[in-house]
Amino acid sequence: MSEQKTNKEQRYDRQLRLWGDHGQEALENAHTCLLNASATGTEILKNLILPGIGAFTIVDGHKVTGEDVGNNFFLSCESIGKNRAQAATEFLQELNSDVSGNFVEESPDKLLDNDPEFFHRFSLVIGVQLPESTCQRLGAVLWSAGVPFLVCRTYGLVGYMRLVVKEHTVVESHPDNALEDLRLDQPFTELRNHISSYHLDSMDKKDHSHTPWIIVIAKYLEKWYNEHNCQLPKNYKEKEVFRQLIRDGIRKNENGAPEEEENFDEAIKNVNTALNPTKISSAVDDIFNCVQCENITSQTSAFWMMARGVRDFVQNEGNGSLPVRGTIPDMIADSDKFINLQNVYREKALQDAAVVSKHIQSHLQAVGKPSESISEQDIKLFCKSAAFLRVVRCRSLAEEYSTDTFQKDTITSCMDSPDSEMVLYLMLRSVDRFYQQHSRYPGVYNYQVEEDISKLKLCVNSLLQEHGLSVNVKDDYVHEFCRYGTAEPHTVASFLGGAAAQEAIKLITHQFVPFNNTFIYNAMSQTSATFQL
C-alpha cells in the first residue's frame, strides 16, 4: 500500500509541485463525463488521465469511421465499425492504470430522453462537438443539478469553449502579486509586545544588522507616529521621508561611513508595500454580503459555512480585519530572531483560526450537522487564503441564447472591430442555425461549398436580425466557415484539449480562477479572447 503511494508520488512529482497533495486528492476523487470521443474530446481526456483523474465516462453513440481514425490518436484502423465510446476508452485506459475508465454506447440526446439523472453523478461534464439543441437540453439539466458543464468545439481553424457553472467557489486563487499580511499599521497585541522587546539603539553590531526588517520598520514607525500625530506615511513624499529616517538609522563605523546592514536595506525597499493599510478587498466583501453567507442552512456548503465563520470573526474578534495569514517572507536575519518573529505571526494565525472554527462550529450545531463535517485543516487553509477568496458565477446557456437576455452591448461593441474573435462566435451560432434548418452543417462535401455560402449567409442575417444586432459580418468569414466543413484538425484539437483540460483541473481542484465564460481561439492568427456572454 505504501509502495503504491511512493510510486504515485514519484510519477506525479512534477505536478504536485504545482497544485499540492490536496489538489491531487481532489483530482483523484473526481469523475468526469465526456460526450463524444472525437479528437478534441479524447485530447481533453488524455490531459486529465495522465495527471490521475479518478474516473472518466465517455458517452457516444457514434460508430468509428475512417475519418475519425485520421485525426484521433486514440482510435486505430481496427476500431472502425466499433462504437466510438468503447474504442476510445480502451486506448485511453492505457495511459494510466490508476484511472477508472467507463463508456456508454448511447447518444447524448437518447440519454437525456431516457435518463437525465444519469448526469447528476459527475463532478464535471464536458460536451464536445454537440449540436446547439443538445447543448441547451443538457445545459438545463446540469444547471438545475448544479453540475459544472464545459462546452468545447473545434470547427476548422477555430476553437471554442464555454463554461456553464452556477456558482464556483475558489479558496486558493493563487493571485500573481499577493501582498504580505504584516499588520504593521495595526499591530495585534502579541506583535506589539514582540516589537517592544527590541531596543535597536542598545543592540550590538551583529544583532543590529540581523534584526528582521519588519521590526526595523515597526520601530521607526513608532518614531514617525510621535512626530506625525499617529498617521501613517501616506504619499510618495512622506514615504521618502520615512525611508530617510530608516536610512539615518544605519550604524556608522569608526570613520563615519555607513556599515553594511542588509536588513536595513530590505526595510527601506519594503516601505512601499509594508505600510499599506490593512483592509479587506471588495471581492471578499462581496462574498460576505452574499445571501449564501447570510442564510446558513443544513444545505450550506463548506465554503459558505467557512465564509460565514470568517465574517463573524471580522465583525467581532477581528475588529474589521480578516484572520492573520501567519506567514512572513524570507529575510536577512539570524535564525533565532527570524523564527521568533515568524512564530508570533504563526501563533496569532492559529489563534484566529481557532476563533473562526468556534463560529463555524456553532453554525454547524445550529443546523444539526456534526462538527467533523468541516476539518480543521480546511478551516486553517481557508483562513490563510481569506484575502484571496473568489466566487465565479456564469450565466446559463438559456440566458446567453434568449433574445431577451443575450449580451447585446458586449457583442455590438466587440464588433466595432470587425475582425475581433466575436465574429467567429457569431459564425458558430450561424452554422448551428444552418444545422437546425438543413439537418447538416455547411460545406461538408466539396460540391456543397459554393451553394452553401449563400445559405449560410442567410443564417447569419437571420441571426443578426432576430437579435437586433446591427453589426457587419464580412463575407470572408462566411466563405471561410463553409470551407471548414466541420473539419476537426488534430492540432487545433490538441491545443483546445490542453486549454480545456486546464480549466477542468481548475474546476476540480478549486485552485486558480476559471475563465468566465466564453473562450474563442483563432488558429490562423494565433489569437484568442474571452467574453462574458
Next chain:
Amino acid sequence: MVQLVGPLSKELADSVSSCKILVVGAGGIGCELLKNLVLTGFKNIEVIDLDTIDVSNLNRQFLFQKKHVGKSKAQVAKESVLRFCPSANITAYHDSIMNPDYNVEFFRSFQLVMNALDNRAARNHVNRMCLAADIPLIESGTAGYLGQVTVIKKGVTECYECQPKPTQKTFPGCTIRNTPSEPIHCIVWAKYLFNQLFGEEDADQEVSPDTADPEAAWNPEDTAARATASDQDGDIKRVSTKDWARSTGYDPVKLFNKLFKDDIMYLLTMDKLWKKRKAPVPLDWAEMLQLGEDPRTRNSRLKDQQVLNVGGYSRLFQHSVETLRSQLADKGDGAELVWDKDDPPAMDFVTAAANLRMHIFSMNMKSRFDVKSMAGNIIPAIATTNAVIAGLIVLEALKVLNSDIQQCRTVREKHIKAPVKSH
C-alpha cells in the same frame, strides 16, 4: 491512412506529406509534437534525444509507459508512434544533437527543424546550426503553466541568441566552502561533496575550508601567505577527499566528524569571517545520537515534505553513506557514481548533508521535497501546457511551409488553391 486536413490547400497538403522534418527532443513537448505532426499528415520525421525514460516523466510524456522506464526516449517514442501510424517514416537517434556528426549537411537535409528542448546550451547550438544551414527553426519551451513558441528564420526574424538571456546563477567558491548564507549554498556544497566522495572529482568543486579566502585575511599579505601555506601543507590538505574517505572505509561517523565538526572548527579559526556574521556551530556525532525523533514530524504530510530535526538528518547521512558505499563497491575498482536527483540514496545524501550544513550555519532546514527542487533544478510540468504549446508549434509549422510555397509561387506559377476534404 492519415487524412489530410480540410482547410489546407492542396499544395500545402502535398508539402506536408513530402517534407522532411527534425524534432529535437522527445520529452514533454516532444511527445505531444510527434503525435500532432503525424496526425496532421507529416510523414518523414527524425527525432533525437539523449535521455532515457524516468518514472517522473509518466505524468505527461504519454508515449512512454512504466515498462519503458530506463529505455531511450527517442527510440520508444518512435515505436509508440509507429503503433498508431505504421506508415510514418520515423528515424530515432539516441544521441546528443551537439554531437559533431550532426553537421550543417545533416541540418540542410530538412525543410524544418522544431526544438522540444529543456536547456540553453542545446538551444543555442541548434539555433546556430539552423542559421548556418539556413533552415527555419521553431523554438518553444514550457515551465509549469507557462509556455511559448517562436519562429526563427534567417534574414526574417531575430535568432534565439539575438536577445541576451539571463545567465544561470553561480556562486563564488568561498561562499560555498566558507560562508554560506542561504540554503542553496549548502545544497550546492552537498552536491559537490557527493562528487568528491563518490563521483568524478572536480577541482572547481572543492568542499574543504578555503584558506585562500580573501575575506579571511586581516591584511593582503596574509592572503598570499595562507595560499602558499596551504599548497605546502603537504599531507592533510593534499590528499584528495575521495582518497581520504576511502582510507577510512567510507566510515560515516568519521566523515560526519570531519565535515561537520573538524572542518567547522577550522573555519572558526578564520575569525575575521565571523566578525559580522553569525559563526557556525560544529556538530558532534555522539550528541546527535542522543536526539530522538521530532514529534512534530508524526503527521499526515507526505513523507518527502516533512522537515526532520538535526538528529534525523544525521541518521539519514549515515544511512545514505552506507548505501552509496556499497553501490560504489558493487561497481568495482576505479568506479564513479553520477549524481541523479531521482536516485533515492543520492538524493538522501544531498538532503542530509545540505541540511546538516544549514543547521550548522543557523539556517532553517528544508524538506527533501524542497531540497530536490533546488538541487535538481526541477521545473514543475504538466500535460496541459505541453499540449497547448505543441498545438501551436504545428500551426506555426504549417504557416512556415505555406510561406515557403508562396515565395516559390510568386517566383514561378499562378495562384491555385483548392480545398481538400477529409474522406
